[in-house]
Amino acid sequence: MAYMETIKLETTFEGMHDVTQEVQDVIRKSGIQEGIAVINCNHTTAGIIITSFWDKRGHVDIQEELDKLIPLRYDYRHDFDTPTDAAGHIKSAICGTGMTLIVHEGRAMLGSSQGILFCEFDGPRSRKFFVKVIPDL
Amino acid sequence: MDRKSYDNSLLRQAMSMERYAKIVYDAVLPQVEKLPMKEVWDAQKIFISGCGDSWLAGIAAKAAFESVTKIETNPMRAIEFSRILSNKNLGYSPNTPLVILISFSGSGSRVVECARRCNKYGANTIAITNNPDSLLGKECRYCICTGLPKGDEYQPGLITYNASMITLFLIALRIGRVRNKISYLECEDMQKELLEHISRCQKEYEGFAERAFAIAQRWKDLKAEDFIGDYSDYATAYFGSAKVIECFGGYTTYDDSEDWCHINYFLSDPERIGRVVVANEDTPSYKRLKETIAAVKILQSPCVIISDAKKEEFPDTMEVFSFPKAKYFWMQPLVQHIPFDMIAGYIAEIKGIPNFRKDDERYAAMGDQRSGEIVVL
């Protein structure tokens, strides 16, 4: 039986929020040993990525480099909201809003330095994302 | 009767408006320029709130905010903002809405309540106050001090009303500039024009005072004053009514040009009700206002018209206070309340009634506005 849970979090402005433990907890709670886990968030100015947790200053680098690639310009065509929102849409599209993980022996198979990050490209906001764990047939 | 012996606070304040405007302008401009660009951008909606005159300053500045920033702007009664407004309107997106809270002393319970409610839901707040160390100044994310010298004469509020408006206008210009809705040239010109329009009008006041005194003598025994104005000019009308009450406790009522025709047209004893209409030539409802003035004429009420149009535009039985045209129409509320302030001030002085019913000890029951209960919903 597949298992799904919604995880809520309060983000900060351009915050990088470690959600590795939350995801692992859902997988553990599901009781599923072998299968896949799908993570997705339903926001367009946030993203979910995997990156190294060896040095957390690297997370700031990610936001900074993204900001250089996709600056908070005020003259995007999408000017209905704010520059942060317009740039956030692009950052989110590039990073992706979810991923699929392999579940093995009751855990997501992540490398020793890998972790899952919820990236806020606007914020502070109330956010949520979904984790669904599906067992092998 | 010698006008000089009927000097009063509102008149003195009106006469020194230019000087105070300069003080406020110089104090506020550098503070406004420090408002961060990102937060200015994040404002998708603006609320302006405060009690009494401060709320009116918000209404007076609504047209300015809309024309200069192109952001939806809602002046709101303090109690509506803190208790009635649904919290869905607060903090639904980062730093939005932008809430501007106005209080000269910064200590009234209700505005503090508004600020705390914003903080609870994540709205961005700017306080406009003369006391940055006040509770309001501390609760808000940004505090703009109007910089009026302590201890001068500010009651009943006139200079403080103007200070709020000047500050609001400068904030609007800052937002418009950051969002590139007005160019540098326009912004510079508007800033300059703010003070220049006040100076230009100041020259008229000596003559206005003369006429105001004559009107005050005729109007002192009227039953009530009825004020009419639309949109931003509704603030001018409402403000006039507030001054009547503060100065001599007179009976007043107010409405817009359309609803007046449906309701207040029917007030009894029209010949004993003084009517005041604010009708500017460039306002979109100017023709409507003129129709309303025609209806006032039917009733033969004594009538004062405040306008930037020529005297000849209106029936000759009516007293017209013509103001110089403002280069930017939204600046008119800065000055147009002056004629009726003068009239109210003179009536009070002629009748010998002190401001805020200080002659009647029962009214002292009001006590301190700070003591009210604060409820954060």
Added chain:
Amino acid sequence: MVFTKEYELVTGRDLLTKITSKVDEAIKESGIKDGIVVVETRYSTAGILKISRHGEEILDDIVREMRRIVPARINYYHQDSPENAAGHIKSALYGSSVSLILKDGRLYCEDSQDLYFAEYDGPRNRTYAVCVMGEKA
């Protein structure tokens, strides 16, 4: 001898205003035939550019690329307005003066290039100066 003349103009948003004829006028007025011409503006959100004469579309490309390299971001440390903050940088990077060689009463670049006043935060009232140094013939 040294001859200096100041000119005024009203700019538009992102507008490149051709000033070649004014420079020529200053040179003629000075009567100098050989030497150096300097064109400079003293504003920090404007500049003087020397641009190829090969078609109007080059001007559009230049404006677009200048904006791409220095976007009008809302998160500069300098917090006047996005256009203004970017304008300071554009002015510094792209230069606010040019020096030209004057030979036999003609500008060395006369056949191939035009001089432009570049506005980075307009519209505004601006001035620039042309200075001609050299020997009268």
Added chain:
Amino acid sequence: MKHSDYTSSMLEQVRNSVKDIETIAEKETFEFFENCVPYDIVKKIGNVLITGCGDSYCAAVATKPVFENADTSTKTGMVPGTPTSAFRNIEFSRYFNTYGGWNPLTNERNALLVISISGSPARVNEAALRIKKHGGTAIAFTANPEGKLAGNCDCVIPMVLPDYDLAPNVTSYYSSVFSLMMFGFYMSKAKAQLSEKQAQACREGLLEYVKSYDEETMERLSVQCFELAKKWEEDGVDNMDFIGDGPDYATAFFGSAKMVESFGGLTTNDDSEDWCHINYFIKDSDHVGTFVVANEDSPAFSREVETIKLASMIRKHVVVITDCDKDIFPENVEIIKVPKPRSVWMHPLMEHIPLDFVAGYIGCWRGRMPFRSGEEPYCQDGNASRFRNSEIEIL
């Protein structure tokens, strides 16, 4: 003479309110609204704008919460409704988005509810034409489905209006309020913000509230208001001050308008906070009558209680219209107790009744013609060309 010996068209309207609303309700069912404004039009409404002149503007203010909070919860709400604004007619037709500019992204999601019983004033027609010019939908609430306004709107809700002689209108107000509230439920139902069952419960709650103004209650209110009005006439009360917050401000405003229409009385109105800053200082406090609408579940109730205390210290004639018990208020204020509805937003439909009674009785004594008809100088504009023939400008 007893209170019931006095009759006038206005008093008749008040006395028959319950019966009349029930007649209206019989016709105005959910099916009725569905026939007037089909589901697919209602569903795409993203922004409700309500406007009208005079009383109709009051009805807009009174019913705003119903649209905003589909769940019609008692406190400021959480459940998504539809963003709603109430406009003074002149503000909508001349100023709304005039300076800020219209937003093409949301224009077609705007729906303007224009309220006018006769449909003839220029300004309401102007408003309807304006919203259509900018891509929105105009929905008329009118008792004259053949009238000008109906012709200018995309959809028409033909209101049922009982027949009375010319008088300051009370029927038009409660029928507007009821129709708007019902339309609010219908819209929330169509947008699936309320379930079929919840919408029905809202309607039933409302009708139950109407019924709670039973004969006994009406009799009590009539007597109390009669005595009150008599006392005020004797004491020479010559100015009335009305206080209310949020939807209750509509009641205060409406009450003040009725005094003007009925006998030309001088009135003013304000909210409970600003009253303390301004109207508190009105002179001659012994001759000012003050009405405060203060219901227990109103989010502003605690402020209203403070304001009532203040008012009672300076004024002799303070009347509180409330659904809660006497003991919370100072002793020297007169309490007019009105029935408590299931939810606080229902109040504006009925709580104006005491004010209407006062206006009606004083109107009888002063012997003024309704709307001063036939009286000089008012009659010089007898056919109300001041608002019927006003020039229409569509901005």
